Amino acid sequence: MRWELKWLAWEVSARCNLRCVHCRCGAAQDGGEGIFTLPRARTLLDDIARFASPAIVLTGGEPLLRDDLHELIAHGTAKGFRMCVATNGTLLDDARCAQLAAAGVKIVSLSLDGASAAVHDDFRRQPGAFEGALRGIECLKRRGIPFLINSSFTQRNLGDVRAAYALAKRLGAAAWYMFCVVPVGRGEDIAAELLTPDQYRELLQWHLAMERDEKEMLVRPTCMPQYYRLRAEAEARGEKLAHRSLSFSTGGAKGCVAGQSIALITASGDVKPCSYFPEAAGNLASRGIEEIWNGAPLLARLRDFASYKGMCGRCAYLHECGGCRVRSLYAHGDALCQDPVCIPAFGPPEPACGRPPQAGFECPGRRG
């Protein structure tokens, strides 16, 4: 089977002007640029164009700390890629937006982790981050650049979910993507405040109900793969649910797609199955991107659903949901075990064999 790379996040800088509590790559103000000088970045874009045509999301750190970001976008645009930027928004101004638009940027994603300065700035550990992101959005709107909003939640800001959704809509976002923080990078430091299974379930149930009535803005929980189990269960009960997708998103009809249609390139050249996966499939210093995508053993393992273990391995929803491989790795020390959130939140799903779930679906390899 051919696995098509459809969405690629690329850390074009390890530096950041903020120090957010959940940063997956632990970016800091004194982080380096990484290995991607402009010539090297252009070469990588040329290499990608030889085998794939993904949407490419330039991220960091904070990508706008690079003065040559627009040149990178222009090169990718000339190669036919849909070039996107993921930013905290605080460095956007009219001049930068004009540069991005001229270079052909297709969409910009910004983070708003709450609907007020008090909530967002606490998450971002920077007074003024909320106002800065709102100013950035106004600049994008003046320039006619579409934008989407990502909101990440832990127990700390869970009370702001509905308000964050309403704010994204009021601002005119093309999409609102709801994330729950996974224990990676600085997210591991706040593992104690990650959502409980009950909170996780209630959040997804709220989202499913909200999405039924949301006709204007694309909404999707991201990296909460059991959403697709809930949808499949609702459809099995006879509900008709719309399937919508944005051409810049990581999917739209499936839960975990790590290493199946998405990947991350870090500022040091590591290629990872997704933005949160702690292990690399390879490094661009020693192998080309096409070789890694098509030949890395780690990616082959993630694509081999028959080798999944625990309840995920026997689950009727494996192909819709797939479970979060990062949470499995964190909980069990094995990325192919079951997602530790699923059963406490939703109960044992229907096994693929169709027989009622039996005891004994625990993962064999528990961490610690």
Ligand code: SF4
């Ligand atoms: S492993 Fe899958 S669900 Fe988990 S963070 Fe990565 S892409 Fe998202």
Ligand code: SF4
């Ligand atoms: S058991 Fe695994 S694949 Fe099945 S619904 Fe739960 S997390 Fe998803």
